[in-house]
Amino acid sequence: xxxxxxxxxxxxxxxxxxxxxxxxxxxxxxxxxxxxxxxxxxxxxxxxxxxxxxxxxxxxxxxxxxxxxxxxxxxxxxxxxxxxxxxxxxxxxxxxxxxxxxxxxxxxxxxxxxxxxxxxxxxxxxxxxxxxxxxxxxxxxxxxxxxxxxxxxxxxxxxxxxxxxxxxxxxxxxxxx
Numbered sequence: 001x002x003x004x005x006x007x008x009x010x011x012x013x014x015x016x017x018x019x020x021x022x023x024x025x026x027x028x029x030x031x032x033x034x035x036x037x038x039x040x041x042x043x044x045x046x047x048x049x050x051x052x053x054x055x056x057x058x059x060x061x062x063x064x065x066x067x068x069x070x071x072x073x074x075x076x077x078x079x080x081x082x083x084x085x086x087x088x089x090x091x092x093x094x095x096x097x098x099x100x101x102x103x104x105x106x107x108x109x110x111x112x113x114x115x116x117x118x119x120x121x122x123x124x125x126x127x128x129x130x131x132x133x134x135x136x137x138x139x140x141x142x143x144x145x146x147x148x149x150x151x152x153x154x155x156x157x158x159x160x161x162x163x164x165x166x167x168x169x170x171x172x173x174x175x176x177x
Contacts (some may be wrong), residue, residue, distance in 0.1 A: 038137050042155045045071050050103060050125025053112035059123050064099035066153050068177035072165075073127075073135060073147040075106045076114040081146040084164035085120055091167070092122040095174040099123075105131040105145065124153075150177055 002138045023162050046069060049059045072088055074081035087104075092100040100122040104111045108126045115124065127134070132143045150159040150173055161172045 014142065038139075039155070041134055041137055042149075042151060042157070045069065045101075045103075045149070046151065046155055051108065053104070053108045053124065053126055056115070056124060059101075059125050063123075064101070066099045068098045068153060068158070068174075069096055069148045069151045070174065070177075071151065072100065073101050073131065073140075073145060074102060074104055075145055076104070076110045077106065077171060078145045080164040082118070084146050085118060087165060087167045087170060089120045089122065090134055091170040091174055092120075095177075096171075098174045098177050101125065103127050103131060105129055150174070152177065 045067065047061050049061055052058055070088075072084070074084070076082070084099075088100055088102070091098075102120065102122060102124040104124060104126050105128065106114075107127065107128065111124065111126055135141075135143045135147055136145075138149060139157075140162055144162050146161075146164055148159075148161040148165055149157055154160055158177055161169065
């Protein structure tokens, strides 16, 4: 077996194990607390310091508390997500008043490796596969990726986008935020 294929298989196995562990934790939490409501999740998106991939700086939600927040759920194995990243990166620099936050539904190692090859200039957190369960209460019932939410500074949803956001869509919504 070729070394690249072996590394890919090992990464896929690690992502699967992380997803199972995260799913177990999320189901355990949900069983005791009930499913999180949209308002609770929006508050968490704005205030929680999500885990980060190795080599990335820790997330500091204080940086975006008073700013509009564009949260993008994505994964390294999702071609539309990968295609969208350059537009999000450009938007993060063109409209610095709006904080872009990427939340990867993937393993930390996969995200770190991907970002080493395709860097972005905005913060990236890692939810793992268990993060898919957050999407339904946020208006994405099938868990499709990529999925983005533009939040006002008072945690109201300004814009939801299922599928890759285009530069034109970002130019339409980000200056309004």
